[in-house]
Amino acid sequence: MNKKVIIIGGEGNGGVIAACIEDNRKRFGDLEWEVAGFVNDYETQVCGYPVLGGTDDVQELLKNPDYHFMWGIHMIGRNILTEKTFRKVNIPRERFATIVHKTAFVADSAVLEPGVFVMSNCYVGAQARLGQCSLMMANSLVGHNTTVGPLCHFSVGSITSSYITIGLCSDVTLGAKVIEKVKIGDFAVAGAGSLVTHNIPDYEIHVGTPAKFMKRVRED
Ligand SMILES: CC(C)(COP(=O)(O)OP(=O)(O)OC[C@H]1O[C@@H](n2cnc3c(N)ncnc32)[C@H](O)[C@@H]1OP(=O)(O)O)[C@@H](O)C(=O)NCCC(=O)NCCS
CATH class of the missing domain: 3.40.50.20 (Rossmann fold)
Structure with missing residues (x-):
């Protein structure tokens, strides 16, 4: 307490x-x-x-x-x-603490590593794994059997489906949707409102529906 x-x-x-x-x-x-x-x-x-x-x-x-x-x-x-x-x-x-809002649903079989944050009305499906210090903002969803690396960030209203793999310090941003079985690399970004149907390689930002390469992340 x-x-x-x-x-x-x-x-x-x-x-x-x-x-x-x-x-x-x-x-x-x-x-x-x-x-x-x-x-x-x-x-x-x-x-x-x-x-x-x-x-x-x-x-x-x-x-x-x-x-x-x-x-x-x-x-x-x-x-x-x-x-x-x-x-x-x-x-x-x-x-690290692990903080979960009381209105969030986290399946019993999901794993939240230390430092994970899960805000109000989020959903974390069965067998999902959220890596150390990953952040789920309000109303974001991560489906079953999805594995998320450390330091990732899910913006408000994003939907990440099932059997997805996300690497280190990547983003599924505002209202973006990721279709099942896709791989998102390290330091990668699914831009706001995008529909991700193909893998996003390391260091790349993809936007649009379906999402396409926009640019690389800044390295400074
Ligand atoms: C993808 C993203 C990072 C790009 O940001 P940026 O590099 O600053 O891009 P800009 O705003 O300079 O936009 C460059 C161009 O791409 C377009 N663009 C930017 N983001 C876009 C998106 N998600 N989908 C489609 N087009 C987009 C802009 O309209 C602009 O087009 P123009 O040159 O024809 O005017 C940003 O749009 C994004 O998704 N941010 C995440 C927001 C978020 O989740 N915040 C946290 C809240 S919890």
Whole structure:
């Protein structure tokens, strides 16, 4: 009860994670987690919570065994940088929280690795696996037997069907749909509103219905 979580990021994804924790506490009486504050390199407060340090201070914060962490940094189209920052802060797996909104459905046989976030009205099907620190935003769906790598991000209203494999730090963005058995590589993006019917190779952004190559992700 009341385990302390520090959210790494800003008001975008980080604010959503904080709002989920607050809603679970206030509306559903689930007091497992409480937000202790944020880690942010630019602000002194995020969504009214104190910033306890920057990414360079994470190793110091880890010395307090009461703190758990949630990863909220995700830069769509620039995720090589997201992953680099993640590796820099170097948080042990067991120090991540796993946060699931009370209205989400997660099948018993699904696996959520440490640091996973599942927002309101999401669906995670049977035998699905979500990799470390992957984020599911509201109303996003991941079908049965789909395997998702670490640091992936599912935007609001996206639908990822079954038997899909997604690599490291990739995106299924706003309202995108991914048809079953497709493979999405590392640092890849299914653009907003797209219908993905073919594999998306590493580092590529695909858009449209059916989705076609648009460009490569930024590497800076
Ligand atoms: C795919 C994506 C990353 C491209 O972003 P971008 O590189 O900034 O692209 P731009 O906005 O500069 O658009 C370039 C062109 O592609 C078009 N385009 C952009 N995204 C498109 C999409 N998803 N489908 C079709 N066309 C698209 C634009 O209309 C523009 O066309 P124009 O040159 O004829 O005007 C972006 O559209 C996207 O999907 N973002 C994700 C949004 C999201 O999920 N946010 C999180 C919310 S939880």
